[in-house]
Amino acid sequence: MNTTKGISHTDLVENHSDYLLSFAMTKLNDLDLAKDLVQDTLVSALTKLDTFEKRSKLRTWLTSILNRKIIDHWRKAETRYTDPISSFFDQDEKKGHWLMEKSASGNFETIVDDISKQETMTELSDCLDTLPAKWRGIIASKFLEEKESEQICNDFDITSSNLWVIMHRAKLLLRDCLKNKWI
Amino acid sequence: MKTCEEVTLLIESENYKVLSRKDRLATKIHLMMCKGCKNYKRDSKLIHEMLRVKFKDLSSYEFSLEEKAALRVKLSKEV
Structure with missing residues (x-):
């Protein structure tokens, strides 16, 4: 019962919901939000099963619906933010030069002896959560899905120079956040 | 000077x-003279990795099993 094209709602829940949740969590790191979006995804999938073409894999199709919902969420997310640049570079006297305490002494590399260590990854996750949601989204699109810059710019409605500026700002903040954890 | x-x-x-x-050259020259930016370049690579x-x-x-049950109910109401 309740099957269209041989796909039942039980099948969707039993075989795909955990994967979709893991996908959403890797991108969002917000469990309640991720669960909501997965539920929305399964509902939309059921209502438009007739547009699903057997040629593509069901999981791929579901993931693309979920991805659309995640991007919509990020696009709606507050985009106003305080540009962190003034906390890193002198905006007065020696315009554009490192502020003393941010110019990074102390060697990063010797601290991170193994970057894939669980601990390091947890610290990185914590720091990622301090970034504006949209920036985190851009980083996830770039590194998780290895999307081309052009596609990321389209999804997030930004120009390519916006993208570099955002990545630059994000890295300054991440570096500062990690330093504070380590030193 | 950048x-x-x-x-x-x-x-x-x-x-x-x-x-x-022009930008490549300016960056190279700047990096030879600026320790802060040299450090930044190294750290930025590491963060990228x-x-x-x-x-x-x-x-x-x-x-959870309960959540899955709830999801199934929710979905069955949709069809």
């Missing part, structure tokens, strides 16, 4: 495009 703010942005944009000769590792695999999450 500022540190400009040079660090150029270092980042190098991940996405080929810099003009950390992000790549971090997003290489999906973190694993599961709905």
Whole structure:
């Protein structure tokens, strides 16, 4: 019962919901939000099963619906933010030069002896959560899905120079956040 | 003479495009003289690599059995 094209709602829940949740969590790191979006995804999938073409894999199709919902969420997310640049570079006297305490002494590399260590990854996750949601989204699109810059710019409605500026700002903040954890 | 703010942005944009000769040269000269930016370049590379590792695999999450039951009910109401 309740099957269209041989796909039942039980099948969707039993075989795909955990994967979709893991996908959403890797991108969002917000469990309640991720669960909501997965539920929305399964509902939309059921209502438009007739547009699903057997040629593509069901999981791929579901993931693309979920991805659309995640991007919509990020696009709606507050985009106003305080540009962190003034906390890193002198905006007065020696315009554009490192502020003393941010110019990074102390060697990063010797601290991170193994970057894939669980601990390091947890610290990185914590720091990622301090970034504006949209920036985190851009980083996830770039590194998780290895999307081309052009596609990321389209999804997030930004120009390519916006993208570099955002990545630059994000890295300054991440570096500062990690330093504070380590030193 | 480019500022540190400009040079660090150029270092980042190098991940996405080929810099003009002029920018490449300016960055090179700046890096020879500026320890802060040299450190930044090294750290930025490391952070790039950390992000790549971090997003290489999906973190694993599961709905609880109760949540799955609730989902099934929700979905069956939709059809």
